[in-house]
Structure formats: C-alpha cells, structure tokens
Amino acid sequence: MLKGENESITLRVKGDGPAGSVIAVSDSFGNARGYVTNPVVEIPLNSRGKLDVSGAIGPNGSLTVIKDLNLKEPYVGQIPLVSGEIAEDITSYYAVSEQVPSVCALGVLVNPDLTIKKAGGFIIQLLPTAFDDTIDAVERCIKDIPSVTSMLCDGLTPEEICQRVLAEFELDVLDDSYPKYKCNCSREKVEAALISTGKESLEEMSQDESTEVCCQFCDKKYTFSGKEIVKLIERAKK
Numbered sequence: 001m002l003k004g005e006n007e008s009i010t011l012r013v014k015g016d017g018p019a020g021s022v023i024a025v026s027d028s029f030g031n032a033r034g035y036v037t038n039p040v041v042e043i044p045l046n047s048r049g050k051l052d053v054s055g056a057i058g059p060n061g062s063l064t065v066i067k068d069l070n071l072k073e074p075y076v077g078q079i080p081l082v083s084g085e086i087a088e089d090i091t092s093y094y095a096v097s098e099q100v101p102s103v104c105a106l107g108v109l110v111n112p113d114l115t116i117k118k119a120g121g122f123i124i125q126l127l128p129t130a131f132d133d134t135i136d137a138v139e140r141c142i143k144d145i146p147s148v149t150s151m152l153c154d155g156l157t158p159e160e161i162c163q164r165v166l167a168e169f170e171l172d173v174l175d176d177s178y179p180k181y182k183c184n185c186s187r188e189k190v191e192a193a194l195i196s197t198g199k200e201s202l203e204e205m206s207q208d209e210s211t212e213v214c215c216q217f218c219d220k221k222y223t224f225s226g227k228e229i230v231k232l233i234e235r236a237k238k
Contacts (some may be wrong), residue, residue: 002028002069007077010066018043022086023046025217033217040114050149050200051110064087065097065120087121092126101126103138105149116151122165137168183218190215190222194229197234202236205229 002009005028013022020037046052059081067075077097081089083094085181087106106121124142125133142165151161162171190213194202205211206229225234 002026002067002122004028004070006070008068010064010068011090012064012066013057013061013081013086013089014064015058015081017054017056017084019043019056019058022057026179027184030177031182031184032179033181033183035216036186051108053086057081057084057086059084063093065093090123092124101135103142105145105148107152109149110150114193118149120152120158120161121148122158122161124165138166141166141168183215183220185215185218185220187222191232194224199233199236202233206233 008025008027010023010025014020018038018041022034022036024032024034026032041056043052043055046055061081061084062078063081064076064078067077069075077093079089079093079096082092083089087104090104091102094104103124104121105123106119108119109117111117124138126138137191145165148161151164156164158176159171159173194205194211194213205224206226209226211224211226211229213224214220215222
C-alpha cells in the first residue's frame with residue numbers, strides 16, 4: 001500500500017510471551033526483513049492443532065505500526081494487542097487506528113527442521129464508498145472460507161486465493177509484485193549506528209582488538225579494529 005520508492009513500513013509486535021518482540025520491515029517494492037527476539041519457542045500446539053502464535057507472542061502487549069512516507073516525521077500508530085494472533089491484531093489496528101474496516105488472515109506451514117514450507121495471507125479492505133450490499137456480500141464470502149494454510153497446501157496461487165475468498169465477486173488484477181527477503185544493511189549504516197552510541201561507548205570499544213557487530217535481520221557480521229573505532233570517535237566529535 002506504499003506509493004513512493006523510498007517509503008517503508010515497520011510492524012513491531014511486543015507481547016508478554018516467550019518470543020519477545022517481533023519486528024517486520026518492508027519497502028514499497030516488497031523487500032521485507034524481520035526478526036524475533038527469541039525465535040526458538042517450544043510450546044504445545046493450540047486447540048486447533050496449529051502453531052500457537054498467540055501463546056508465543058502473548059496476549060498482553062502492543063502492536064506498533066511505523067510508516068515512513070518521506071515526510072518530516074514518520075507516522076506512528078499503536079494499539080493494545082487483542083489476542084497475540086498477528087492477523088487479528090492487524091485487523092484491529094486498521095479498525096481502531098485508521099478506521100478502515102478490514103479482514104486479515106495469515107498462515108504458515110513449518111517443516112520438521114523448522115524451515116518454512118509455505119507462508120501467505122490476504123487482507124480485504126472496504127472503501128468509504130462501499131454500498132451496503134457490497135459489505136453484505138463480503139461478510140457472506142468470508143463466513144466459511146478455508147484457512148490460509150489449507151489453501152496454501154492445495155497449491156492455490158495468490159489470485160486463486162483472492163477468488164476463493166471473494167467468491168461472489170468478479171476480480172480484476174490491477175498489479176502484482178514479487179516480494180523477497182532482502183536486508184539493506186551496510187558498513188556505512190553500521191558505522192552510523194556505532195557513532196550514535198556516543199563517545200564514551202566508542203572509547204570502550206577502542207580498547208578491544210576488534211569489535212564485531214551482527215545485523216539482526218540477516219546475520220551479516222561487520223568487524224571493526226580498534227583503530228577504526230578511533231576514527232569513528234573523531235567523526236563523532238564533528
């Protein structure tokens with residue numbers, strides 16, 4: 001839903017469950033990245049025999065949405081979690097913070113070795129000009145739809161999922177894109193982050209033979225010698 005080339009959106013879910021904070025970031029091209037504070041959480045399946053996302057996130061906490069639209073300040077919206085189930089909390093965010101009636105559903109299938117087999121979802125939003133009969137039709141459509149995971153297992157494409165979900169409508173595909181996991185970290189950005197820690201912190205680092213910084217999103221490691229840290233101290237003074 002981002003329009004500009006350099007825009008981005010960040011979702012931060014912070015609950016009281018064992019997973020800790022969950023952060024996802026995407027730009028307007030669908031280049032996404034994310035991380036979980038505690039990614040390996042072993043809890044029983046939920047009552048439906050599926051991954052207990054709510055149990056991992058925790059029902060108490062907040063969902064924060066940060067939209068960087070290249071304005072002076074990013075737009076920040078925050079709501080309390082309603083369940084810890086990501087799709088339910090996103091639906092609640094749109095209703096409460098942006099007053100946009102929405103339906104969001106997500107699903108993920110995990111292999112025995114904890115790799116992701118399939119993942120996907122959909123979001124339906126009503127325009128302010130939607131007529132009552134359109135709203136009624138959407139409500140009928142979503143009443144008995146299969147779960148996202150079952151549709152993924154059946155091999156449905158995104159277009160086929162849209163058609164299954166909105167069975168009473170004729171759909172026109174206006175655009176498509178191919179999102180991917182892509183981190184935009186760089187040595188320059190890590191240097192800026194180190195400088196932001198302050199002179200005192202940098203002076204402590206400079207005493208070590210080397211300082212290693214690991215990107216939380218892609219695990220890429222950046223190593224700085226003591227001399228390089230001293231140069232950063234000089235830059236911090238300017």
